[in-house]
Amino acid sequence: MHHKTHIFDDCIQASRAVAEVILEKSNSKSKEGKFLNIALSGGSTPKQLFLLLADEYENLISWETINLYWVDERCVPPNDKESNFGMTYDTLLNRAFIPTENIFRIKGEDVPKNEVERYKNLLLENLPVKNCFPVFDIILLGMGDDGHTASIFPNNIELLNSEFSVVQAIHPISGQKRITLTGKTICNAEQIVFLICGKSKASILKQIINNELNSQQFPAAIFRNSQGIVDFFIDKEAGSLL
Numbered sequence: 001m002h003h004k005t006h007i008f009d010d011c012i013q014a015s016r017a018v019a020e021v022i023l024e025k026s027n028s029k030s031k032e033g034k035f036l037n038i039a040l041s042g043g044s045t046p047k048q049l050f051l052l053l054a055d056e057y058e059n060l061i062s063w064e065t066i067n068l069y070w071v072d073e074r075c076v077p078p079n080d081k082e083s084n085f086g087m088t089y090d091t092l093l094n095r096a097f098i099p100t101e102n103i104f105r106i107k108g109e110d111v112p113k114n115e116v117e118r119y120k121n122l123l124l125e126n127l128p129v130k131n132c133f134p135v136f137d138i139i140l141l142g143m144g145d146d147g148h149t150a151s152i153f154p155n156n157i158e159l160l161n162s163e164f165s166v167v168q169a170i171h172p173i174s175g176q177k178r179i180t181l182t183g184k185t186i187c188n189a190e191q192i193v194f195l196i197c198g199k200s201k202a203s204i205l206k207q208i209i210n211n212e213l214n215s216q217q218f219p220a221a222i223f224r225n226s227q228g229i230v231d232f233f234i235d236k237e238a239g240s241l242l
């Protein structure tokens, strides 16, 4: 595993760099006659990236050769303000022409355990498989203030090592049910791209990037088990302690 950290003046520039990664990787996949399979995260940080993709990259990226999946979803209907799909719809899908058959959302409104099974099977049917786990080309991750990534929180860190590619999780404070990719799926990706902005992330980010003692308690430290490329795109506030 080899990771690179890219620090930008602000989150817009960090988001632009991520957009460029998506553009380049989709171009190189297209040249090989392949689709780009990407899993998107939710939360607030990717909003700027999605707006940028819709506003400036709609015509640059060949969306007809990109399949969009999700890293995690909150168990709410797609029109709920908490929905990760809903946020992506408002900022990107509704504003750029992306074929609907290329969009594979996690259905937060369905019975979670049934949806976990459906999504697990869908990934196995649609993606290449290595070591019994699906292989994404890019997994876009964020990091919470508590060091969680995807919907794997520090109090459920064992989900990182799950034998399943997709599982149910619970937010430790709100008790909200979630559906999330697990550590082995994340680490099977060709490339992991973290987009992390803001001062509240600085301390934990420093601990995981510097591989400090006890940093393995933070789920975001999972990147150390990655089989592929790992890139951190961060703003200078998140990188202020590096």
Ligand code: 6PG
Pocket: 041, 042, 043, 044, 045, 046, 071, 072, 073, 074, 084, 141, 142, 143, 144, 145, 148, 149, 150, 151
């Ligand atoms: C979610 C996410 C989650 C997110 C982090 C960071 O559903 O909440 O996918 O893992 O990436 O919580 O969120 P912020 O960008 O809001 O800090």
